[in-house]
Amino acid sequence: MRRLPALLASSALIITCLVLIAMQSGSPLLYSPRSDALANDHVNTAALPRVTGDRSAQVLPLIEDLLNSPGSLVLTIKANDYEGVARELEEYRQVSRNLDRLVINLDMTESELAEFRKANQENLHILTELSNGTQRWEELKTLEIRYRESGDSQMLTSITYEGESLQRKIEDLYRDYLDQEDVMIRTGEKFNADTSTYLQSERDFREVVSQVETGQEERVSAAGNGTATGGMESRLTIDIIDREVSYSEFVQVQGEIFTSHEIRPEEVDLFIDSQKAGSMHMGNNLTLSFKHVVEHERAGTHTVFAVYSGSLFSEIRTFLVKTDPTMLVMEPPAHEGGKVVMMGTLRTDKTPVKNAPVVILSDGKIVSTVSTSQEGSFRVAAKIPPGDHTVKALFEADSYPLYPSESEEFKIFIPEPATPAGEEPGILANPVHIGILAASICVSCVAAFFYLRHRRPGSIPPAPVFHLPEIRPSDEEISEENLPSGSPIEEPDRISSDAIDPGRIEPGRDLTRLFSILRLAASRKLAFLHPGSLTPRELCAKCRDLAIGNAICRFTRGYEQAVYGGSGVTEENREMLLDSYNAAMENLEGIDH
């Protein structure tokens, strides 16, 4: 009778599940601006101002922080507090990262903030370089004092040259910093942020540059002309053929060396921006020459000097790296093997840009990055989700003396992948796929077979063992009984008809076996279907109205107490179980006769 409510309850639950799934599949249960945007005929007017308002509320504090951070940082650099500089730079980086994250989360890549973000990234780079440059400048000042005291004129010349290089670098940084002013101030004023701190930072930066220039002038005047430190009889001179170069052009340096020694020098070290760039070799016409190709040098002024044998220095020369415009040309994207293939070239007016990173953007989001080849060409196959998209390529020119550029935008439509039904022939056409499918089905069939045949021998609880009072088991039997109960129990359906003769029941048999014999005997005599599926209670319930019902129910009650209740087989229980078992079996014999 309890079956009906359970069935009804289960059916109600299943129907509820199906209804929930259908509702979710048919239309979204929950409303959100994102899901609402999918519907063409619906405009969520209430959400729009709120989103815009939220953006301003989130962006304004960040813009104020980013306008104030450079001011504080330049002041700390000016005060030569390099621990404070490191700390403030880290904070500045963190705020910049927050802006990047916000721009991505709010999908503002193409908005007015993108320009501000780029200028800010440039400022961060400039101030990091300024910090490193001024720190090195202070180190040079300390070294200069030490070498001046020890009278080491060669090292003093080296320091003077490095100082020259640093001075020009810091001047270039200042010029780049001023270039960002327009964007930073314009965006700040648009958001009604205070820009006075940023303007003050430019004045402080100018003071730092002035300090460096003054220091370098003093250093040069203290070192004398500094061009020939090897003595009047030795002299090393260099000259740069073309003082204005662009990307991929050569900086050609030529030099001459006059020494009083008989040995003619073969090699002279050449330094660009105080970093060793290579060695100048002596040619047939007794002149030194060196060629350096411009690739990753920043735009601006660079210093060059040569040193022979660590003691003879040339005068310092400079060259200017100009910034060239670039052209990024991309061909219309093509579909190929489920991916979108984009190819194109990146070049300046004169030459291809090689090994340069090109970013592929889809709807303003980066989908791939590829490097150009030696010919300046690139090819990339990107996986883009189905739907309408706008793609373009972008060259950011971070470490190149080149202007950034971007390609023409292309509108593409990615179709939905074919339906599974349409895919099947394609998948099954591949013999590897057929093999995988067949192997997987075979393995799962074997697993299913073993699951059905599995009997869990280790999980059978130890069956209580009792003995007939008049006969004690032998030692051998005891040892067998004490074995782990994992010994296989004879299948009830396989017990022979002889086994149901109570006169042949031997002492030491376990209780589970007695129950199995009794259940099989009752099932055979009373024609029960599926005897192996009967639990003790079901057996009792089926026999309750019969003459043997009393004996069987007494046995099953005792059996349950002993096996499931964990009470074990007591002396009284053992007698009762044997009596009820014998009585039930005798009655079953009676039915037979």
Next chain:
Amino acid sequence: MMKKHLAISALAAWVILVIGFMMLARTLDLEIFFVLWLIGILIIVELASDHTATPRYLSILKMVIASGVILFGVIVARKIMEILSQ
């Protein structure tokens, strides 16, 4: 309450729980749902089965689980083929 009713209730509760979480995550995936259902029914049948007697409904459920294991093998094969074809 009978063991059979307990098993049905536990399985229904498990299925509703799975669907509820899937709806909250807004990711209704039939394959994941099937695998979670299979795990649930496997555990419930193992807990409900007895070493002395195997009721009829448990025998049927074991057959259902065996079919589910074969279907699971097909799902795994499909996933492998999808990964290989990418």
